[in-house]
Amino acid sequence: MRSAARLRRVATIAKGELGRTRKQLDRKTLLGLLLFGVLGALLSPFVLGAGFDFDHDIYRAAVTADSPLRPALEADPVFRVFIVDDPAPFVDADEADLGVDRMNAFAKPTDKGKASLVALDDAVKAHTHLIMRSEPDQTAAFPVRITLSYEEQAPGAFGGGTSGALPEPIDPRAGETADEEESRLEGEGGDGTDTPSGDASAPPPSGDIDGGFSYMPQGDEPNTPGTLQPPFPFRSLLLAYAFLLPMNFIVQVYAGAILRERLGRQGEALLASPVTPMEILIGKTLPYLVLMLGISAAIALWIGAGWVSLVAVVPLVLVFLALEFIAAMFARSFRELTFLTVFASVLLTMYAFLPAAFTEVHPVALVSPISLIVLDLRGSEISLIEMLYATVPLTLVAMVLFLLGVALFREEDLFHQKPVLSKAVDAVARQVHGLGSGFWLAALFIPFVLVAELFLVAFLFAWPVQTGVLGTLVAIAFVEELFKGAPSYAAAQRGRVPMKRMLLFGALVGVGFFVAEKAFLFASLTGLFQVPAGAAVFGSAGAGALDAGIPWLVVGVLLLFPLLLHVVTACISAWGARRGRADFVVAFTSAVLLHAAYNLAILKVLGGGGLL
């Protein structure tokens, strides 16, 4: 009975939310949307026709009038062409980036100069292609014709063969008798059905995809070397955008709806009713969740993805909504909310895209659900463990965010201008119900730690190795200690734990953190990371030992060290938290330094010392 009443309340709130959104679409707005829509539709052919040539005229080329390369330059919009008698002085005086004296091309050795030579090369190739197209003898003009196709390789085969059935390559010099290449090829040419047709204008339309969006460019048409087009390497970025872009608009409305309850105390009536905060949250979120999933399903259908892709989108949608919810709970104005929204979508896009770019290179890519979509579109087999790996941590993150946000659903946090930090402390402190909470909170924070560490690695990616490694060590220690210190600080500040037992609370935080981290590591080691590099990324003493098949007793001893570290540093922070804000900062800093020193020592012992 009670759950039925609860469902009814949730449904009422959801209905109210829908009604509000519908009312928003009044006549004036619809008219505006229609007007802009029609204008956009009318305009788009012209704009598309004009092209998005941002690099129009970017290189200034000084060229002699008699240069055979001149038509090539004039045909390419990236060049602004000047006809001169002697190009050299113009290049010297920086009045031109590229000089062309008959067939001789030169530029200054600057980035722009080099780039202009590359552009010249492209322009001349395109021009030559055009000339050759008009030749009467097409077999002389295009002596090489290429059929391009893409096929999946055996999984995990990258970097070396595995099975015994692998054929052995032959030594080309052994068959010296076949020196007359033409005749040899003639003999071999008869084995295929695809004898050259010699008709360049009729591409064989074999095995065409049924319209829509296909993952890899279709390589059915005969190419010449010049028309071969390497695939865009970041197609996963486009895929991520295809799903994330429409979401942006919806979450903005969602965040606005949440914030509106807070502005002008409009949400007070809801708060006074018998509805629980969780019911308000679910009721307000449900319509948007359904809408986003519906749109994602439509997109999945459009790009030809399967149900796996839809499953992969769910955690993304949840995290997006959860981030917006938190943003709306913390924002003090619409203006701030706009910034937070942009920030959240940049964050999420990066998280979804960065790892997915490495889908075929490394299993770590699976931390992003977009990787699942990439695999799905490619028709690869996806195991259950891969699916769980890509979806569960992110879903957990969303759940924790919602939990933290709901904790702020009370009068003083909703309607009063409170410092951001104090609100955050409230949100965490309200999760603490007794000592055991320390263990669970720390464990629940693990996905956040992993996400943060992933960003750090991507962030320090382009740095010089030495600073990069040292910076990563300190930054990782900072992130881990931050998430371990936060529960203690919040609990102490709001008096959720007796002061005498703060140290015990801190120790439990350390244990919880350790257990969850190692559980995650173990799951990934057994399930996924057979690749040695995988262990290296998230590696620690325990992980290395498991790989090497060292007896369990030794593993136990080795695991003792990180456990000890996490407990000790967590206790240091908890001790500081007990004594107040200033002492917490000091204690926290020493915990970070201790942790970083430990990481450094481990790295040295494990042989990574050469890097430092």
Added chain:
Amino acid sequence: MVSFSALGAIAKKEFVGIFRERTILLAIVIQVFVAAFSSFLVVGLSALVDPSAIPDYTEPVVATNGTSRAAEVLAAEGLDVRYYDSDENARAAFTQGAADALMLVRGPLDENGTFDVELVLPESDMLATLTLTQVKNALEVYEKELREERDGRLVQEPLYVEGDIAAGQFSFVYALLIPLLVFLPVIISGGLSADSLTEEVQRGTLPLLLVTPANATQVVEGKILANTAITPLLVVAWFGLLALNGFSIPWSGLFFITVLATALAWIGGILAAAIALAVRDRDRAQVLFALAFFLVLGLAMLLPVSPVNAVTLLAADSVHRGVHLVVLGSLVASLVGWGLLRSALRRAGRWMAAGES
């Protein structure tokens, strides 16, 4: 002069608000994120055009069906070519991952025919791009050799650029990244103006502002002004970040880009304010403003020199007179827009006072 001090007071209040909310900090964090993101892209892109920059990079392995001239050219161009005695074996080597590409060469039936090459690549973004880039270059060399042999049958002479050509990411940075980074603050500014005005309406605080010495025009203008002021700050910050990454632009370019971006942000702010006052609701105003902004930008793309192109040319130091005309035009447009806003506000000044709904 009184009117200016009131305008200044509104703009100052708005600006102080932005800083007190630390929204500007968020903007900078976003910038750093996007900058890190794009530096990742730049590193990735330059690795693709020049794979030797990747540590431990080995040349792609190409499996082929026996000796052929195409295979010899590939080997001479530095690719790691493995020869197999049949099509099937070469294909098996590829499917089992012993090679990064499969090349099956089928010669011409007679001396004048074409060489048909069947190329199979792995279904993987990065690997396929890397391998195809290398193979394409080698096959172009092969095509060139064959064309030279069949020279007598060609009417025109094919043209080639001789010499060593090292690709870079110049065009990506200057023609894509920089315009993106300049237009991001412009649209954010406009969005903020819309937020700030609809918020006053929805919180019911607009009448309070109007009983101060400031009149309706000054309130709106002050808000637009403050939010527009963010644009030059962010633009300059962007170019500082880019300079740290080794991408420099000339001072004159920086100056004109900042002027252009600020003028566009001002126009965007006027557009946003007009929409915000017309619909009086934050969400609707945001959506309509985003649509209107892209519509205007789309229209501007039809110009002989679009604002986006102008930013690229200014940054890349390839300025011509058209670019300066665009900067001048945007200044004129911003003044015209201002005039239109003023006259509209003066006419509609009274209903704003009744703005609580």
